[in-house]
Amino acid sequence: MSVEYEISETLDVKGLSCPMPIVKTKQAIDPLSAGDVLEVISTDSGSMSDIRGWADGTGGVELLDQKEGEDGGDAVFKHYVKKTE
């Protein structure tokens, strides 16, 4: 899948579990400008559903993409959230 967005900021929440990936994502996206894309890197498998749920239920953000990968044998979940307003 081609990447059609530029990442403005990256948030590393590896090792943190619910609800911290969501709470930190919210805190990281607040100071960004409209159009910016935040990359969130998590090791919490629940973050796939939770980030989607948060983005769906929150105004001013749009989930562009989610990816599952691996980092040194650990599962890693990447989320790309755009600030829309």
Place this chain on the structure above:
Amino acid sequence: MSTDTPTADGADTALAARIEALEQEIAALKAEASNDQKKMTIVATQGSFDMAYPPLILASTAAAFGWEVVVFHTFWGLDILHEKKSKNLKLSAVGNPSMPMPNALAALPGMDSMATRMMEKRIKENGTATIEELIDLSLETGVDLQACQMTIELMEYDEDDFYDGVTTGVGAATALNHMAESDVQLLV
């Protein structure tokens, strides 16, 4: 045109003003009805280690959604907001069907402390936030953590015992008002 006797023009002006006032009122009501700002009120009544987590996790997550959040703490729920006691909440081993030990064993002295230490270790390993972190986070993100005044006095606590930013001097009527305005109401 005389100003002291009602004329057709005067009646029109009064009517126009009345229509304008009503239109403004309708616009305000429409704005209120379409307001998608959600609100949640949780009543937290328990002060054990495991029961402190659900309200704090839901409150901080709801705040991340941009919801208005009130957590009304009463009875043992007050201990969650008590600066000293919140750092020393215990998991009860007795009568807890999820604990992998019989009650006769769980009732032995020191078992609650041991069970709590085990859970604290698991929480650290799992990257789960501590109770104190969740309280700080909730206050930072605008969650209104309230301590019931009646139970503060019943438990002989002092208002200074609680974290800075905790709302005191509130009672059941305040809690009910928040619940009535809320989209989500939970009793924990």
